Amino acid sequence: MTNIVTGDEQNAANLTRSQVVSVIGERDEKTVSAVLATGARIEDVTEAYALATGKSDIVGTGEQPLSGAAAEVYLLLSEDSP
Numbered sequence: 695m696t697n698i699v700t701g702d703e704q705n706a707a708n709l710t711r712s713q714v715v716s717v718i719g720e721r722d723e724k725t726v727s728a729v730l731a732t733g734a735r736i737e738d739v740t741e742a743y744a745l746a747t748g749k750s751d752i753v754g755t756g757e758q759p760l761s762g763a764a765a766e767v768y769l770l771l772s773e774d775s776p
Contacts, residue, residue: 709736718743718771725774732770734763742767 714729715721717739729739742764743749760768 732763732766734767738764746771
């Protein structure tokens, strides 16, 4: 049986430390490793960071609350404010 990897799965698998740091800035290695361990896509990290830093107002725009990996990243970033 052949495993088919979708674009989203490939993106999550290829997320690097430098990509995470480019979005969230320099953090301790524990936080960066925890973000990588969520399996988040770069879009998840970007969305979670924007919300955690007050640069996004999902309530006012009618968007859905964060879920999945984005919610996990949000919690990690909220606990580890720079």
